[in-house]
Amino acid sequence: MFKRVLIANRGEIALRIIRACRELSIEAVCVYSTADREAPYLRLADRAICIGAAPAKESYINIARIIAAAEIADADAIHPGYGFLAERADFSQVCRDCKIEFIGPTPEAMGKLGDKIACKQTAKAARVPTFPGSDGAVTEEEEAVEVAGKIGYPVIIKAAAGGGGRGMRVCRTEASLRMNLRAASQEAQAAFGDGSVFIEKFLEHARHVEVQVLGDKHGHAIHLYERDCSMQRRHQKVIEEAPGPDIERRKRDAVCEAAARLVKAANYHGAATVEFLMDEKQNFYMLEVNTRVQVEHPVTELITGIDIVKATIRVAAGERLPWKQSDIHVRGHAMECRINAEDPEHGFRPSPGRIAVFEPPGGPGVRMDTHAVAGYTVPPNYDSMIGKLIVHADDRGQCIDRMARALAEFRVEPIKTTIPLHQRLMQDAGFRAGGVDIHYLERLLK
Ligand code: ADP
Numbered sequence: 001m002f003k004r005v006l007i008a009n010r011g012e013i014a015l016r017i018i019r020a021c022r023e024l025s026i027e028a029v030c031v032y033s034t035a036d037r038e039a040p041y042l043r044l045a046d047r048a049i050c051i052g053a054a055p056a057k058e059s060y061i062n063i064a065r066i067i068a069a070a071e072i073a074d075a076d077a078i079h080p081g082y083g084f085l086a087e088r089a090d091f092s093q094v095c096r097d098c099k100i101e102f103i104g105p106t107p108e109a110m111g112k113l114g115d116k117i118a119c120k121q122t123a124k125a126a127r128v129p130t131f132p133g134s135d136g137a138v139t140e141e142e143e144a145v146e147v148a149g150k151i152g153y154p155v156i157i158k159a160a161a162g163g164g165g166r167g168m169r170v171c172r173t174e175a176s177l178r179m180n181l182r183a184a185s186q187e188a189q190a191a192f193g194d195g196s197v198f199i200e201k202f203l204e205h206a207r208h209v210e211v212q213v214l215g216d217k218h219g220h221a222i223h224l225y226e227r228d229c230s231m232q233r234r235h236q237k238v239i240e241e242a243p244g245p246d247i248e249r250r251k252r253d254a255v256c257e258a259a260a261r262l263v264k265a266a267n268y269h270g271a272a273t274v275e276f277l278m279d280e281k282q283n284f285y286m287l288e289v290n291t292r293v294q295v296e297h298p299v300t301e302l303i304t305g306i307d308i309v310k311a312t313i314r315v316a317a318g319e320r321l322p323w324k325q326s327d328i329h330v331r332g333h334a335m336e337c338r339i340n341a342e343d344p345e346h347g348f349r350p351s352p353g354r355i356a357v358f359e360p361p362g363g364p365g366v367r368m369d370t371h372a373v374a375g376y377t378v379p380p381n382y383d384s385m386i387g388k389l390i391v392h393a394d395d396r397g398q399c400i401d402r403m404a405r406a407l408a409e410f411r412v413e414p415i416k417t418t419i420p421l422h423q424r425l426m427q428d429a430g431f432r433a434g435g436v437d438i439h440y441l442e443r444l445l446k
Contacts, residue, residue, distance in 0.1 A: 009081030015041040020309040033059035035379040077101035086292040103316040112266040113289040126265040133200030159188035160196035165235025206277035211259035240296035245434030302334035302392040343416035351416035352380040361409035
């Protein structure tokens, strides 16, 4: 096992990884930018090293500075968390070259699954259902029009290197496809440094269902069942839950097995999430694979009892996954509300600043993953998520009631947060009925 792990991230996920390290008797080294200098979670680390100024380019995604910090601290591994450098194959390669273990997949496995176009090809070879669309990148307008003609409108143009819900354009007519193709590619080039775009069928009433998978370095992979993340705003998840409401047993087993097969085919180790859209007939189509631990991993931890972050550290150190697929059982229902420092009353504009009152909820079945405390100042420089409220109960109805109860206890002042939005959603008849589609929230907010 590792002696010392460097955490190349910040906020709640840095704290989550510190906690996993503690329980495994591993020393945790944090890095921080000057904007996070006063962050209270840094005190829980064995050591904290300043790596630069607030802009991520000068700190959290600056590979040279992260590696320098790992060498100064004499860390034998780096945990990237999610976001920042987590899905960068070049970073995984630099870690390998510096003989520091990257807690995540190899650059080769990332190459097979991380890029959306390569991933679709790997999926096809592993008999995992993908969307009808272009087989690779499309560069010529005529080619795009031909593909769209075959699969039928509406179609969606997506960036191969896209992420965070950015770089997507829905086209309902040939004229709009012609108009958007070049702009989408230019936008992708500017945002992700890669202008490759592809086309796929746009599903109107889909649900977002994803499968959590774990693999080890000995060729073994299992799935930890699915999560439903259909409650989204601007293609960004707002609420996640597990298991997915009302998914047929047979279809669910098939998609979960397909996800595990895909990860095995890529010789993948670590945590991965295979994302699918599910249509009204519960047919699944793979969207992409996230080659890292995800924000919403706790809902799966609560229904399976497996500590996913500890598992990522263990398999990186070469341990075998101690579970067979038949050891994994789902118990009850879990749900996560992302608490963002945003004002839902005013177009979700960011609301950073000092938190004077912070009273998180507690009691049975409540888990709070947050780095915020009273007196903490939310910096304006990063993602607005200040924490995740996760609850577990025997079934979905009780889970929603428990979430409503926990949200009512939660006080954060004076900054604005998404707590009132979540409170409204817990009372919403459509959400309570289960199985809302990915555009439900946008319609509700109109
Ligand atoms: P990102 O990597 O930016 O998160 P994804 O490919 O995971 O992009 O897609 C994010 C979200 O965009 C999905 O959860 C879904 O809401 C929407 N989306 C993506 N592809 C399609 C599609 N073909 N049809 C309908 N909605 C889509």
